[in-house]
Amino acid sequence: MPPKERIVDGKTFSYTGLIDFQKFYKSMKEFWDNKGFDFFENKHEEKVKDDGSRSINLEWHTEKKITDYVTYSYDINITIDTLKLLDNMKQYVENLNIKINGDLITDYQKYFGDKPFNIFLRGLFEKYLYDSELKDHKKNVGKIADEFLNLVKDFTASFKL
Template sequence: MAEEYLVIDGLEFTYKGLFDFRDMLRYIKRIFTQHGYTILEKEKEVKIKPTGKDFYIEFLAEKEKTKFEKLTIILKLNITNMINTTVTIDSKTRKLNQADITAILDAWLITDFKGRWTAPWYFFLKTLLRHGFTKMGERFEDELINDTNTICENLKAYLNLHRFVEAKPA
């Protein structure tokens, strides 16, 4: 049976302003793949309101380190009151989106995700390793923390690219 260790719980940031929705989703997928993760969209929910669209998107990113250990990052995006705006940048007109974004990242270290250590002999070895020497998967904990913080900071930096652009409502 797989064991899950929560390494980072609820690393959160908020952003209010302009961004390109499609480009942001592409950027999220690209940044995870650059760090060696395979990413999939676990959940997507859209609500249309008079004030704008609300999105909830959950991404699941995984990186296998060994046959027994993998790193998992869950990114939850909550986008509220998204509206389309027209922006003039260097005398060129671009269509961007304006919304409030809340991003939450959770990082998990999962060991024995294929169930190979469930036999009695392996169970004894796993208990000995866990309590006698070191926590299984501890060597990848620093990498997971570093990856999660780097992805969070890069996403913040991407969103702040549009911070100083003047918007005109569409």
């Protein structure tokens, strides 16, 4: 398994209020598509409750090969306790929670292999030759996660009129 470093560790966003869930879902997915990430929906679970409302649990994984040596990877969990349709065709969501983790994966093609001496050489390479580039990649992983959460915040804020 290639070396993976957790850069964004469990950043969260919570919301309760009005929402258009179809547009919300579409805008979140389009965010990753527009950035060129491969998108995988590992889990999409919906349960209908006795009162007709739904609870939703989504698990997404996105990743993008940035260079021949570096990949950005994100895991996103989206949970909704209650999503109800109101009389005026709007939706009300209770306890929408989004959690994002972001990882920087290096040497995903195993240029250095997995023998102990080669792992030592990879460590030297990353520390002395590739250090400034890795710092830039770490900043970018955090920046993309923040952009995603800002999109979510802006979208939900548009319903608080």
